[in-house]
Amino acid sequence: xxxxxxxxxxxxxxxxxxxxxxxxxxxxxxxxxxxxxxxxxxxxxxxxxxxxxxxxxxxxxxxxxxxxxxxxxxxxxxxxxxxxxxxxxxxxxxxxxxxxxxx
Numbered sequence: 315x316x317x318x319x320x321x322x323x324x325x326x327x328x329x330x331x332x333x334x335x336x337x338x339x340x341x342x343x344x345x346x347x348x349x350x351x352x353x354x355x356x357x358x359x360x361x362x363x364x365x366x367x368x369x370x371x372x373x374x375x376x377x378x379x380x381x382x383x384x385x386x387x388x389x390x391x392x393x394x395x396x397x398x399x400x401x402x403x404x405x406x407x408x409x410x411x412x413x414x415x416x417x
Contacts, residue, residue: 316390322397323386326404330380351388358384379403 327346331339345354358381365378379400386392 316393319393319397322401323383323393326397326400327383329404330383345384346387354384354387358382 327342331342334342344350345357361377361381361384363381364373365375365381367373368375368377382392382396383400386396
C-alpha cells in the first residue's frame with residue numbers, strides 16, 4: 315500500500331514541477347532526492363509555516379501543500395493521507411475547470 319501512495323505523491327510532484335518555472339522545477343527535483351533529506355525537512359517546515367501565514371503579502375497558500383508534500387517524502391504515515399488529499403484537490407480542480415468550460 316505504501317508504494318501506491320508513494321507513486322501517487324510522485325505523480326503530484328511531477329504535476330507541480332510541470333507548472334513552476336524551470337529553475338524551481340530543477341530545485342524541487344534536487345530536494346526530492348534521497349541525498350537531500352537533511353535539507354528537505356527544514357525546507358518543508360518553512361513552507362508549511364509560510365503557507366499558514368499566507369495572508370501576508372509575500373507568502374502564499376501554495377506553500378502549504380508543497381511543504382506537506384515534502385515532509386510526506388520522509389514520513390510514511392503521512393503519505394496515504396497526503397495522496398488522498400491531493401487526489402481530492404485534483405478532482406475538484408478538474409470539476410471546476412469542466413464547469414467553467416461548459417458555462
